[in-house]
């Protein structure tokens with residue numbers, strides 16, 4: 001099944017999402033929501049998806065950076081981004097702490113702003129305190145691309161999109177970006193990747 005992903009302009013993407021209570025997290029409807037979001041994220045494909053992106057204003061996001069998503073990137077690009085595979089997991093009611101503000105500057109995109117990319121400065125390392133899919137407290141220490149994904153998803157839960165943080169003059173269509181890269185005009189931009 002596919003789930004429609006909400007695109008920029010819909011108010012739900014600009015709302016602060018509601019936290020979930022532990023008993024809600026353990027309920028069947030939330031388990032079904034997580035399953036649906038996982039399917040939608042894989043179908044897109046994306047490396048993260050926040051509940052507001054499917055129209056649910058809840059403090060919940062799913063993340064998964066599969067090894068196959070990284071096959072098209074060369075080793076230098078992966079190393080520069082600090083990008084390594086991240087297994088599927090859920091974050092609920094997350095609290096973000098900046099560990100290393102950086103910034104790291106790379107192009108990123110968003111499933112809710114499809115077919116565009118821009119340079120977005122992000123913290124290099126973060127800590128996230130959250131609940132998992134069973135409402136157990138978890139602490140995530142992340143750096144590199146995983147830290148970027150977490151920042152992007154947690155932004156969604158607060159009604160923020162990457163366009164609020166991007167260097168606006170770098171805003172580009174994915175097609176123009178690919179063409180520039182192919183022509184070697186992209187300096188050290190590398191591929192964008194889709195934090196979600």
Ligand code: ZN
Nearest residue numbers: 110111112196
């Ligand atoms: Zn996004």
